[in-house]
Amino acid sequence: MTELALSPAPAPAITAAALRRALIAGARRVIAARDELNRINVFPVPDGDTGSNLASTLASVLHGALSRRSVHTGELLVRVGNDAIDGARGNSGAIMAQFLVGLGEQARALPQLDAAALAAAVRRGADSARAALAHPVEGTILSVIAAFADALDERARRHGAAPWQAFADALQRARTALADTPRQMPLLQKAGVVDAGARGFVDWLEGIAAYAEGGPRALRLRAATAAGADEALEAPHLHQDVDPRFRYCTECLLVGERIDRVALRAALEAAGIDSLVVAGSDSRVRVHGHVGQPQVLFDACAAFGRVEAMKADDMVLQQRSVESPATVAVVTDSAADLPPALADRFGIHVVPVRVSLDGRDYLDRLGLTAAEFYRRMADSARLPQTSQPPPGDFRRVFEHVLAHQPAGVYVGVSRPLSGTLQSGETAARGQRATMHCLDSGHVSAGQALLAWRAAELAAAGADAAAIAAELERLRPQTQTWAMARDIRHAVRGGRIPRWAGPLVRWTGLIPIARVSPQGLLKVAGGLLARRAAPEAFARHVARRVPAGTRWRLIVGHADALADGERLLAALRQRLSIDEAHLVEVGPAVGAHAGQGTLVVGLQPAP
Secondary structure, eight states, X not given: OHHHHHSOOOOOOBOHHHHHHHHHHHHXXXXXXXXXXXXXXXXXXXXXXXXXXXHHHHHHHHTTGGGSOOSOHHHHHHHHHHHHHHHOOHHHHHHHHHHHHHHHHHHTTOSSBOHHXXXXXXXXXXXXXXXXXXSOOTTSXXXXXXXXXXXXXXXXXXXXXXXXXXXXXXXXXXXXXXXXHHHHOHHHHHXXXXXXXXXXXXXXXXXXXXXXXXXXXXXXXXXXXXXXTTSOOOOOXXXXXXOGGGOEEEEEEEEOSSOOHHHHXXXXXXXXXXXXXXXXXXXXXXXXXXXXXXXXXXXXXXXXXXXXXXXXXXXXXXXXXXXXXXXXXXXXXTTSOOOHHHHHHHTOEEEOOEEEETTEEEEBTTTBOHHHHHHHHHHOSSOOEEEOOOHHHHHHHHHHHHHHSSOEEEXXXXXXXXXXXXXXXXXXXXXXXXXXXXXXXXXXXXXXXXHHHHHHHHHTTOOHHHHHHHHHHHGGGXXXXXXXXOOHHHHHTTSSOTTHHHHHHHHOOEEEEXXXXXXXXXXXXXXXXXTTHHHHHHHHHHHTSOTTOEEEEEEEESSOHHXXXXXXXXXXXXXXXXXXXXXXXXXXXXXXXXXXXXXXXXXXXX
């Protein structure tokens, strides 16, 4: 009896309810620290988005698994891992998601967690996170996760260890490992910062510990300052340039059955993907990598399952945002056939329209070049379709630029022609700074001209309100014309009235359309000049624009380079041109207008 009386009581286990609240507190801590994490982000590239990526990844868990009550810790952790994989963003977000997947895989059958079970789950998560990277690097989030797992293992082996106390002891080891990251990576030491991903992981642990120590009070600390945020750190100098060979931070979600992640990683490595992370389970895999052509990554993944949730962020433009804290950001969508030279000159961010072709979805220009689109379109039995970018695509761009720049202007495709502008407006709500969403009233070359002018004004130091006012003034003076040799796609898509189809076939007319003052594409005439159509189109346009004006000009062609060059030369002969560009129109226009289409955009020169 005496011996029984002296036996220590078993340490209380972590219940699903307590774990859920602790994970909520951890996610909120990271979200509150987002800006600080962005500021210290220098590895693997100084694109200033680690905080946003971790916050977005954990927000997907907050709005998913953690938004519902749970009575089983294993089931809760499995749902957390699945939601994290579905919503993972960036290198750090994918690693964090894989860590959470590992937790769920280990604890799947456990209704509660004692210290030993917690340590085993964290060890499985740490191993899974490291295995997700093709080339693990020390001095990053991986090092801190490993230190936390090691300490938890040691503490859990003590007889009667309480899980929350073991967690608190291991957190101290994680803090030490975080402080040691600059010694492990000279890049961090040179910048005078710790690794941003590792700092975010410790912030997450800090939030969980705050709940364990303070209970529900910690859940009310939504704006809690991240550990160490009051330190007087100078903003890091970003000495490392983004390698232009791998300028796109590219991601997708791969869905299927029995996905072989080892074979998938081997295929992606063979394709030359840099900073590769392959995270997830055998049915849902998040792939992250840096590439020069995003479609290389998407095509490699398509051989293993269904590719969803594609994104490709231009890290060169992201870095320019970080380095332009006083300049208004300018964003447009890929319905604007913006010449690449102008986008690069002024740092204009372009959100891609989605293109569906032969049962697969693509990102306009990023996932599918214009030339490749027209080649596949010619060989396809089905007409391609386009759809507006989801609000999440805009939100990702808006969040990044507004984290570093004072405001932004989004120049959208004409509202009557597409729901794209509405997606942008949805994403702009609730942003930390103002994102002006402007209806260009145009598409293709006309929309591109307005985005060009907006970026030019931003580069000269104009504020967002002044830019918006100037675009409102220029919108009615900007003109967009199009000539379509084959209007079947436009009729089928509703851009051209159905009666125009038979008329064109009977008469041999080449229809000419113009964007109206209401932002609608309307038939405005026709040409009976098959062989000299580009020159006839130039004469038609030149007769209908104000005389004595000096113009900016963008000419677009749909897989018709020779015709585009002839049209541009003919317009130069008839109009006073200040600056002109020739561009291949993308799928956003080509899918509806068809091959051989020519577009003219004119705007009075400043």
